[in-house]
Amino acid sequence: METPRRDPAGPNVDALPPDRTPAILEAAKKVAALLKAGDHLFALAGGVAVYAHGGPGTLQHDVDFCVLPEDTEAVTATLAAAGLEVFQPPEDWLLKSRSQGQNVDLIFQMAHAPVNRELLDRAEVLSVESVRMPVLAATDLLIGRLMAFTEHYCDFGAVLPIARTLREKIDWSRVRRECAAAPMPDAFLYLLERLHVIEPEEDGGPEDGDPGEGGHGDSA
Secondary structure (H helix, E strand, C coil), rough: CCCCCCCCCHHHHHHHCCHHHHHHHHHHHHHHHHHHHCCEEEEEEEEHHHCCCCCCCCCCCCEEEEECCCHHHHHHHHHCCCCCCCCCCCCCCCEEEECCCCEEECCCEECECCCCHHHHHCEEEEEEEEEEECCHHHHHHHHHHHCCCCCCCCCHHHHHHHHHHHHHHHHHHHHHHHCCCCCCHHHHHHHHHHCCCCCCCCCHHHHHHHCCCCCCCCCC
16 A cells, blocks of 8 residues: 655645744834934844844844933833833843834843943944834944853854854954953854854954953964
């Protein structure tokens, strides 16, 4: 008796998550338009910001915006006036909202430090599906990801495509200055060197400050 053939596409197709990219981009555009109309200082962050810089194009998570801590009440009022609910989750470093059925995070603390004007002033105005908005600089995006690494969460695989894709836009000297003292980011930088994504740091350069900071060079 012949064994019935299984459709190889059936179960696998059903297991695939739905493509949320269009809805996430629509949410990003809508909330950015409200923040611009409210004259708030802000910048797109997270995966949508990486997408805006030319990074990986499939989005499956939420929309992130950085805002100043002192502006959270005004931002909440602006979104509430447009019919968007804003609430405080258990985490004390962001507010949450929803738009187009997608989660929207309003972050006022990144990498254990308050969002400040210097961070937002470094943002680059980019087009996100025809809507121009300030987007966190690629260097700041990577630093934020690296400084979020802990012993309990250290997903190099999630950050590696970002480092590869955006490497020409990233100030690697600054990344090393700000991150290499922490063990997890330092290990990630070493991985990038071994994968030839970035060049090893040169030792002994007077312009680099402390010659031993974050280096994995071939020192004797």
